[in-house]
Amino acid sequence: MEDLPVVQGSSRNRMKFVVGGLLIVAAVVYLIASSTTASAQYFLTVEELLSKGAEVRGRDLRVSGAVVGDSIEYDAQTLTLKFMVAHVPGDNAEIEAQGGLAQVLHDAVADPTRPRIQVIYNGPMPDLLKNEAQAIMTGRLGEDGVFYADELLLKCPTKYEDAVPQQAEG
Amino acid sequence: MIANLGFGALFITFLVALYGIAAALWGEFKHKPEWVDSARNAMLLTFPLLSVSALSIIYLLVTNHYEVEYVSSVTSRVMPLYLKVTALWGGQAGSLVFWSWLMSSFASAVTLRKWDRDREFLPWVIVVALVTLAFFVGLSLFVENPFNRLWQLAGGQVVEKMFPPRGARLFTPTDGRGLNPLLRHPGMIIHPPMLYLGFVSFVIPYAFAMAALITGRTDDRWIRLTRRWTLWAWLFLSLGLILGARWAYDVLGWGGYWGWDPVEIAAFMPWLTGTAFLHSVMIQEKRGMLKQWNMVLIILTYDLVIFGTFLTRSGVLSSVHAFAQSAIGPLFFAFIGLTFIASMSLLMHRWNDLKAQAAMTSLLSREALFLLNNLLFLGILVVCFWGVIFPLLSELVTGQKVTVGPPFYERATGPLFAALLFLMAVAPLSAWGHSTVKTLGRALWKPAALSVLVVVLALVAGYRNVFALLAFFLIALVVTVTLYEYQRGVRARMKRHKESLGSALVELVRRNRRRYGGYLIHLSVAMLALGIVGIEMFQSETQGTLQIGESLQLGNYSMSYDSLAVFDTPDGRNVARAVVSVYRNGEYVGELHPRRDFFYDSGQPMTIPGVRSTLEDDFYVLLVDWEEISTQSATFKVYHNPLVQWVWLGGIAFIIGTLVAAWPDRERKETVALSARPHAMAAD
CATH class of the missing domain: 2.40.128 (Lipocalin)
Structure with missing residues (x-):
């Protein structure tokens, strides 16, 4: 916003516009700042979530992990969805170093020693929820150590990325 | 075979584009118009070449050539023909070629116009268009090649390459993986091309703006030349956004249509600056002000378009953390950075030539209210941009990734949108140069009284939400003011020209399409707002x-x-x-x-x-x-x-309004004869 149009004219006139412009800039800054603090969510990996535990309990969190296919349970009567997610690194460089997102998700599910967490979500079963999908969940960590998700975003990297060799064998 | 043909055509396009850039520069600096003409021919040649390339992809898609990696990643045997054809833009590699093809068709259309009076712009418009084109074609050639084939090595391993590695055999899977079913929807088939058309057509006004900066012809000629392009660009972009929303509503199954996802925001940001630009160029045309500002807006729009192209690709994951996952990311950022710095330096160079010819004196004058409208649009842009980059920033500063979701955007943009609605109601009643609270109040009190009546009715009907009531008031105010403006114009015509109601309305709109088309767009925005308030609250x-x-x-x-x-x-x-x-x-x-x-x-x-x-x-x-x-x-x-x-009805009204404003004038000669100022439009 540094390139405000130049307004010519008397200095009093100019002041009027400068003050008006500053008021608007201040309003936008205030809106951004207050909305950020009101709705900021910590983005954590499963490992970070488990290690912080009580520290972040009750706060708005965003957690990303790999869906463990065998753990998916769905009760259609109550629309209660339960599943486990396994830890995947949050850092991109690390993901790349371990062979790309699809590989990392695959390894995370295959490795039983990885940190895992139980997730409970209430709502329709999402179409993309399946083994080795990446789940990005918004919600809170409960007293019982279960992550209660309000929102569930799923991505299947294999759809888009280099899954050719597996494809060819399959 | 066909893959080689398509790849070859793409490669020649790249060479032709580079040649065109060099020829245009050479011709310009050495004052050799024949070289500029040659550059122009190079520009025109890119279109048939890219058509060959795009048609090759379509041929491969339709004929199930699964040895081509792109084909097997976006189609499968069971898919109907129309889906196979439209799979051209179903993935990143294909859609980049599609983007280039659109770009070359638009740029060629511009090069074909008569340049008699604007000859000095020609080489620079060609350079800007070809640099953009060369960037995208280069991406297709070297990073995201849609013609890459699958090869089985001697060891049995399958690799993806354009040309066969030593001792490898072509590998053809029996079937493709198919287009993501979520994308198999009519809305999704026309949504990306619309968005792309919008993106691509914004390159044209940008190219003219740069030409104006470089040549120093910094009057409003470039704006008049590209006014219609800008409107069409805006129409396509808006259509793309509305269709995307409709698709989400019909297919994604969460009862909504807009989720403040980074991908949506990436398409929304150039729309915001484009909308601000459309408004503020009127001030430059009418009052000779805001010239520097308009340059800033068109530069921002161009770079946001490139950014949007990168982010909105269906293949790119919808999270900010995915930027680096494709080799394409750093290249895009480098290109955006370079063009932004280059354009801004040019603007600084011409800064003093772009001084306003008049001073703004009244805070309530129409030009001041337009400026306020611009600031609000930019405010929304800053909110969106902040939301997208906040996770990266917070990680950089605190080491902890913190994200913001839809509540952030709703909270931060809500008051700004409300202020825009209010402006939409007030600005049409304000006067150029000078307005006071008194003159505005006199014009506004009747519509305001009617709008209060609407709020009272809503109260009686049982609505108690303060924000909803305020929104209803603003929407009612926009509608009544806009209708009042129409009524005023129609009545004046009926009196002066003794016309019937119908013909007065038609004539009124026909003679000042930009204004009354614009008002129609305002009405459509009020309809959209009504729908949004309904579903949100x-x-x-x-x-x-x-x-x-x-x-x-x-x-x-x-x-x-x-x-x-x-x-x-x-x-x-x-x-x-x-x-x-x-x-x-x-x-x-x-x-x-x-x-x-x-x-x-x-x-x-x-x-x-x-x-x-x-x-x-x-x-x-x-x-x-x-x-x-x-x-x-x-x-x-x-x-x-x-x-x-009302969201969808508003969308339709919006299209009609923009068409009214953008449709080529048939009686331009009459207008030219009537107004003292020469009046010319681009490319028609």
């Missing part, structure tokens, strides 16, 4: 498992579960389709068929809602689950979305 939902014959209540609606059928379709889907009866206030109003399609090729289900849509509200039913075989019971999620149809 009054949406309700419920869910339940029903036995056949049982029913579920939501507000004054109820629905009963009648039956469910599961069957296979010839195009490779397994469909579960429920039949439910819908009652409103106890009266039967119709049947809905929510269903769940399971796609065998990709192993993915897709939930398609059953929707009963009226002007008052939508009743939106999702089939969540059912008891296999017996189908005695099924689970539904039901949404009540008040007023949401």
Whole structure:
């Protein structure tokens, strides 16, 4: 916003516009700042979530992990969805170093020693929820150590990325 | 064979583009117009070349050439022909070629116009267009090649390469992986091309702006030349956004249409700066002000368009953390950075030539209100941009990734949108040069009184939400002011020219299409706002498992579960389709068929809602689950979305309004004769 149009004219006139412009800039800054603090969510990996535990309990969190296919349970009567997610690194460089997102998700599910967490979500079963999908969940960590998700975003990297060799064998 | 042809054409395009840039520069600096003409021919040649390349991809898609990696990643045998053709933009590699093809067709159309009076712009417009084109074609050639084939090495391993590695055989999978089923929707088929058309056509005004900066011809000629391009660009971009929203509403099955996802925001940001630009160029044309500002806006729009192209690709993951996952990311950022710095330096160089010719004196004058409108649009842009980069920033500063979701955007942009609505009501009544509270108040009190009446009616009807009441007031104010403006114009014509109501209205709009088309767009925005308020503030939902014959209540609606059928379709889907009866206030109003399609090729289900849509509200039913075989019971999620149809009606009105404003003038000669100022339009 540094390139405000130049307004010519008397200095009093100019002041009027400068003050008006500053008021608007201040309003936008205030809106951004207050909305950020009101709705900021910590983005954590499963490992970070488990290690912080009580520290972040009750706060708005965003957690990303790999869906463990065998753990998916769905009760259609109550629309209660339960599943486990396994830890995947949050850092991109690390993901790349371990062979790309699809590989990392695959390894995370295959490795039983990885940190895992139980997730409970209430709502329709999402179409993309399946083994080795990446789940990005918004919600809170409960007293019982279960992550209660309000929102569930799923991505299947294999759809888009280099899954050719597996494809060819399959 | 065809893959080689397509790749060859792409490669030649790249060379031709580089040649064109060099020829245009050489011709310009050495004052050799024949070289500029040669550059122009190079520009024109890129179109047939890219057509060959794009048609090659389409041929490969349609004829199931699964040895080509792109083909096998976006199509499968069961897909119908039209989906195979449109799979051209179903993935990143194909859509980049599609983007380049659109770009070259638009740039060629511009090069074909008569340049007599604007000859000095020509070489620079060609350079800017070809640099942009060369960047995208280069990406296709060297990073995201749609013609890469699969090769089986001697060791049995399959690799993806353009040309065969030593000793490798061509590897052809028997079937492709198929287009993501979520994308197999008419809205999704026309949504990306619309968005791309919008993106691409914004390159043209940018190219002219740069030409104006370079040549030093910094009057408003470049704006007049590209005014219509800008409007069309804006129309396509808006259409792309609306279609995307409609697709989300019809397909994604969460009862909404806009989720403040980074991908959506990336398409929305150039729209914001483009809208600000459309408004503020009027000030430059009418008053000779805001010239530097307009340059800033068009530069921002161009770079946001490039950014949007990168982010909105269906293949790129919808998270900010995915930037670096494709080799394309750093290249895009480098290109955006370079063009931004280059354009801004040019602007600084010409800064003093772009001084305003008049001073703004009154805070309530129309030009000041336009400026305020610009600041609000930019404010929304800053909010969006902040939301997208905040996770990266917070990680950089604190080491902890913190994200913001839809509540952030809603909270931060809500007041700004409300202020824009208010401006939309006030600005048409203000005068150029000078307005006071008194003159504005005199014009505004009648519409304001009517709008208060609307609020009172809403109160009586039981609405108590303060924000909703305020929104209703603003919407009513926009509608009444706009209609009042129409009525004023029509009445004046009827009196002066003794015309009937109908012909006065037609003549009024025809003679000042930009203004009255613009007002129509304002009305459509009020309609959109009504729909958004309805679904955002009054949406309700419920869910339940029903036995056949049982029913579920939501507000004054109820629905009963009648039956469910599961069957296979010839195009490779397994469909579960429920039949439910819908009652409103106890009266039967119709049947809905929510269903769940399971796609065998990709192993993915897709939930398609059953929707009963009226002007008052939508009743939106999702089939969540059912008891296999017996189908005695099924689970539904039901949404009540008040007023949401106004979003789509507003979208249609919006298109009509923009067409009215952008349609080429037939009686331009008359206008030229009437106005003292020469009046010319681009490319028509």
